[in-house]
Amino acid sequence: MRSTIVIFGLTFAVLGLLLGYAASYDSTTKNGEGKVLQLTTDKPEYNRGETVTFTAKNxxxxxxxxxxxxxxxxxxxxxxxxxxxxxxxxxxxxIDAGLSRQVTWQEANDAEAGNYVASINTAGGSSPSATAEVKFRII
Known part of the structure; x- marks a missing residue:
């Protein structure tokens, strides 16, 4: 009985990790001091003309x-x-610490099929400098 509970718990833990990874779709975060910015898409692949939704998280x-x-x-x-x-x-x-903001790209109907990279950059000045990018595909 105890081994069944452990296996059941491990299955949910692994599934949670897989689902958490799948939600981030190849995002990268860069700055000189560590991860401060994340850019994700709502899915890894889009049909031509479909709206692409990006989420930036501080x-x-x-x-x-x-x-x-x-x-x-x-x-x-x-x-x-x-x-x-x-x-x-x-x-x-x-974007305040811990919060996120969404941006949509509705002009994807003009885009050709292929592999894409999207990036965002902070404005600089007194704000910390950060860049993030995410890759996705249009079919």
Missing amino acids: LGFETLVFPDSALGLSIRNLDTGKSYGVIAAQVLTP
């Missing part, structure tokens, strides 16, 4: 400030080199 202890309402998001097709932007209000946009 993992640090200070407010991060971004150059516009789309967090300075830039998107590039890794296969063709073509770059895409997101229409955004030109206002400094903060």
